[in-house]
Amino acid sequence: MKEIKYTVTDPLGIHARPAGLLVKEAAKYASKVSISVGGGAAVDAKRIMGVMRLAVKQGMEITMSFDGSDEEAASANMEAFLKANL
Numbered sequence: 001m002k003e004i005k006y007t008v009t010d011p012l013g014i015h016a017r018p019a020g021l022l023v024k025e026a027a028k029y030a031s032k033v034s035i036s037v038g039g040g041a042a043v044d045a046k047r048i049m050g051v052m053r054l055a056v057k058q059g060m061e062i063t064m065s066f067d068g069s070d071e072e073a074a075s076a077n078m079e080a081f082l083k084a085n086l
Contacts, residue, residue, distance in 0.1 A: 025078060
């Protein structure tokens with residue numbers, strides 16, 4: 001299992017458009033991809049309603065967990081995605 005932490009820098013946080021992009025990116029991987037905020041309950045990063053329910057704002061730290069056959073690639077690519085988009 002791999003885990004990455006990222007502090008959201010987007011002024012609007014993870015609102016509808018970036019949440020959709022994040023879900024689409026996470027869906028590319030066979031691994032289970034979860035996201036949580038502040039040590040709270042993790043949600044499936046492949047489900048937009050779960051991601052939106054987290055209500056992530058600028059400056060909040062998210063934790064993404066990856067568990068599966070392609071977790072190395074998934075974590076590396078998702079970290080690059082977060083830095084480029086959020």
